[in-house]
Amino acid sequence: MELATKRRQANARAELRALVNGSYAGDADALIETVAADLLDGVTERIRSKSRTGEATVLTGSAARRALALRLATWLIGDPVPSGAIRETHLPMSKWSPEEVIEHTGMSKSTVYRCDHVQFYSVVPPGKKNGRVYPAWQFVADVPSHLPRLLEILRSNSRMQVNTFFMSEQDSLNELSPAEVLAGMPFEARRMVAPEQTHMLSLSMKTRLDKVIALARMEVADLD
Template sequence: MELATKRSNVSAKAELRALVNGQYAGDANALIEQIAADLLAGVSARIEAKAGSGEVAGLTNGAARRAIASRLAKWLIRDNGHGGGARQTCLPVARWSPEEVIEHTGMSKSTLYRGDHAQFYSVVPPGKKNGRAYPAWQFVADVPSHLPHLLEILQSNSRMQVNTFFMSEQDSLNELSPAEVLAGMPFEDRRTVAREQARMLSLPMKARLDKINALARMEVAELE
C-alpha cells in the first residue's frame, strides 16, 4: 500500500536517503516518526483487509515489523547499477545537474547552493561557460562526512583545481586518485585494481584521510 500522506513516495525516499547520507536539513526525528507512522498505517490497513477476508492468521506483529523493514530497505538501499541492491563497491564517474543532486540527496536548492565549495563542489558543465555540475562520487558512502574538511583546506583553489586534485592519480597513493582513497573504492571505469592499490583502499578511514589531508596541504602550498 502506498503512503497515505501529502509526502509523495519519491520525496519520502529522497528525504530518507538524505538523512542516511548526512545531507538532510530538516528535523531528523520528526521525519523518522512521520515515515514510521505512514508505514505502520499501511501495514495496519493490510491487516484489517486480511481480517475482513478471514486471512489474518499468521499476520502477527512480527509480520508487520518485517513488512516495514522491507519497505525501508527498498527505499534506503540505492540501485548502484550492479543489480540486486548490493552494497556499492565502486565510485560513479557521472556528473549530476543540480536537479539530479536534489533528487538523489533530498537537499533543497538553497541548501545545495549554500553548500557549494563548502560541503561539496561543482564544476562548469562540459561545453558551457557557466553553470554547475556536481561529480557524483562526492555523495557516496562516508565521503559527505569528510569532504568539507578537505574543501576547507583547498578553499583558495578554483573549482577546476579542486576537481583536478581529487580526480588525478597520485604516485604516493599507488596510482589511485584522492577521491578513490577517500571513499575506499575505485572508480567504476578503473579496469583493474592492483594488490597494492587494494591494500591502500582497505586502510582504516583515519589512515586514508590523513594521506589525503597531507596531499591537500601540499597542493595549496605549491599554488601559493
C-alpha cells in the same frame, strides 16, 4: 491538499534514506522531527480507525511498537534491490545535474546550492562557460561524511582546481587519485589495480583520510 501532503511525505522519505546513508546535507534535527510527527500521526489514525469500527482503542506496548515499526519501514525502505545484484565496487565517472543530485540524495534545491563547495563541489559543464554539474563519485560510500573536511582545507581553490586535485593520480598514493583513496575503491575507468594499490584502498578509513588531508594541505601550501 492530499496530493501536496503525499508529495511532502515522499520528499521526507527520500531525505531520511539519504540521512541514513550519510548523504543528507540538510537540517537533520528538523527532518527527524518531521518523521516523528508522521509516525505519531500514523499510529493515532490507526487508533481512531479501530474506534470507528468498534474495536478496542488501546494499543498494548508490543502492538504500538509494531505499528511504529511498520510506519517507519515505509519511510526507510526504498526500491527493492534485484536478486543477485552486486554492490557498487567502483567509483562512477559521471557528473550529475542539480536535479539528479536532488533525485539521488533527497536534498532540496536550496540545500544543493547552499552546500556547494562546503559539503560537496561542482564543476562547470564541459563546453560551457557557466552552470553546475556535480561529480557523482563524491556521493558514494563514506565520502559525504568526510569530504566537507577536505573542502574546508581547499576552500581557497577554484572549482577546477578542486576537481583536478581529487581526480589526479598521485605518486604518494601509489598512483591512485585522492578521490579513489578517500572512497576506498577505484574509478570505473581504471582497468587494472596493482597489488600495492589494492593495499592502499584496503587501509582503514582514518588512515586513507589522513593521507588525503596531508595532500590537500600540501596543495594549498604550494599555491601560497
